[in-house]
Amino acid sequence: MPHSQVDLEGKSKVLVFGAGNFGSCLADHLADSLHEVYVWSRSENIVKILNSQHRNPEFLTDHVFPDGLKAVGPEFPSAALIQEMDVLLFAIPTEGVRSTLTELRPKLNDDDLPLMIFVNKGVELGTGALTLDIIADTCGPKIAKASTFISGPSFAKEIIRRQPTSVSVSSLSDDAAQRACKLFHQPWFRCYTGDDPVGVELAGALKNVYAIASGIANGLGFENNTRAMLITRGLAEMTRIGTAYGASPLTFLSLAGVGDLFLTCSSPTSRNYTVGYRLGKGEKLNYILETLGSVAEGVTTTKGLKELIDELGVTAPLAIAVYDVLYEGRDVAERAKELLSLPPIRELDLPLQGKPAQRLMKKLGLANE
Numbered sequence: 001m002p003h004s005q006v007d008l009e010g011k012s013k014v015l016v017f018g019a020g021n022f023g024s025c026l027a028d029h030l031a032d033s034l035h036e037v038y039v040w041s042r043s044e045n046i047v048k049i050l051n052s053q054h055r056n057p058e059f060l061t062d063h064v065f066p067d068g069l070k071a072v073g074p075e076f077p078s079a080a081l082i083q084e085m086d087v088l089l090f091a092i093p094t095e096g097v098r099s100t101l102t103e104l105r106p107k108l109n110d111d112d113l114p115l116m117i118f119v120n121k122g123v124e125l126g127t128g129a130l131t132l133d134i135i136a137d138t139c140g141p142k143i144a145k146a147s148t149f150i151s152g153p154s155f156a157k158e159i160i161r162r163q164p165t166s167v168s169v170s171s172l173s174d175d176a177a178q179r180a181c182k183l184f185h186q187p188w189f190r191c192y193t194g195d196d197p198v199g200v201e202l203a204g205a206l207k208n209v210y211a212i213a214s215g216i217a218n219g220l221g222f223e224n225n226t227r228a229m230l231i232t233r234g235l236a237e238m239t240r241i242g243t244a245y246g247a248s249p250l251t252f253l254s255l256a257g258v259g260d261l262f263l264t265c266s267s268p269t270s271r272n273y274t275v276g277y278r279l280g281k282g283e284k285l286n287y288i289l290e291t292l293g294s295v296a297e298g299v300t301t302t303k304g305l306k307e308l309i310d311e312l313g314v315t316a317p318l319a320i321a322v323y324d325v326l327y328e329g330r331d332v333a334e335r336a337k338e339l340l341s342l343p344p345i346r347e348l349d350l351p352l353q354g355k356p357a358q359r360l361m362k363k364l365g366l367a368n369e
């Protein structure tokens with residue numbers, strides 16, 4: 001039976017790309033549900049220790065992984081292994097997606113394509129591209145249209161302890177979203193399907209920028225009222241950007257939207273919040289990134305977002321302020337003071353345009369010229 005027809009309520013073969021915090025935790029979740037799971041790491045040490053001691057020496061180091069979980073690498077997985085898989089799950093930062101898919105593409109069997117699921121939360125540096133766009137460029141529209149995006153309030157450190165968690169599972173293909181949902185859904189990991197991957201991707205990427213802002217505010221000594229202001233005005237800004245892009249405004253009220261925004265703006269478990277907090281305390285960005293030990297996608301996303309905001313012509317004072325602090329060397333306290341001195345505006349205003357998403361849908365053959 002072709003992999004695309006495999007009923008994922010049964011047991012599936014899954015290859016996870018990336019053995020960082022999120023890749024390891026999702027591999028653990030799926031192996032625990034008795035799927036046959038392989039995780040690829042570029043680190044020889046991680047592969048060795050995961051296979052011999054069922055531990056990841058760099059991420060989630062306290063956790064003992066299921067015996068059935070197998071690590072592969074550091075070489076890129078072989079065509080033979082890839083073609084055996086029902087599902088490929090990509091848990092690598094957005095900056096690595098294009099090169100990974102370029103290497104993967106010739107190894108795929110076009111007559112028997114696996115379900116492809118992406119969990120990264122960012123826009124590509126230099127191009128501002130969403131992952132859906134990167135997939136279309138590297139793998140073509142057929143694979144892009146069937147790709148699925150999982151996003152939502154989901155700290156790896158809590159999933160690994162089976163804290164009840166919910167996520168948005170979105171794809172242009174309802175069948176693919178349903179299959180991904182069946183694969184992951186458990187009482188402690190509830191999945192909600194949807195058909196706005198553009199909105200889900202934008203929400204997941206943008207919330208990281210506002211998490212940096214929230215961390216900065218807390219680092220500067222501001223408390224709960226200020227955080228609530230940032231979350232609410234951040235949501236208005238995200239929705240404005242997303243709607244101008246062509247996403248549904250409702251997506252920003254989903255788990256991938258306000259759910260993840262609330263989570264990452266409120267907790268030091270968030271790496272993006274932590275980057276902001278340390279900036280607010282006066283540390284230098286380079287030093288923070290060198291010592292963080294894990295990716296904070298919001299830092300690169302802020303750069304791509306600035307270009308997108310300019311292109312769309314939307315008002316996004318919080319995102320621009322984060323950009324100024326990260327990339328223009330602006331002093332955090334001074335920049336916060338400027339934000340607080342802005343004149344009042346109408347509270348809710350959504351421009352309905354959507355040209356980038358329309359261009360992307362045309363590329364995928366889903367919209368008329």
Ligand SMILES: NC(=O)C1=CN([C@@H]2O[C@H](COP(=O)(O)OP(=O)(O)OC[C@H]3O[C@@H](n4cnc5c(N)ncnc54)[C@H](O)[C@@H]3O)[C@@H](O)[C@H]2O)C=CC1
Nearest residue numbers: 018019020021022023091092093096120121155156294295
């Ligand atoms: N940690 C979390 O709680 C969550 C993370 N995410 C997203 O998942 C993605 C991965 O995040 P984490 O696993 O937390 O990051 P991490 O920093 O813990 O691990 C990233 C992993 O990707 C690998 N990697 C980096 N560049 C690569 C490349 N070019 N090719 C192949 N592998 C590469 C690294 O070696 C590492 O194993 C990010 O986009 C993040 O926003 C999403 C939800 C929750």
Ligand SMILES: O=C(CO)COP(=O)(O)O
Nearest residue numbers: 152153154155270271272
């Ligand atoms: O996206 C996340 C949880 O949903 C993780 O956030 P950080 O990348 O800021 O740690």
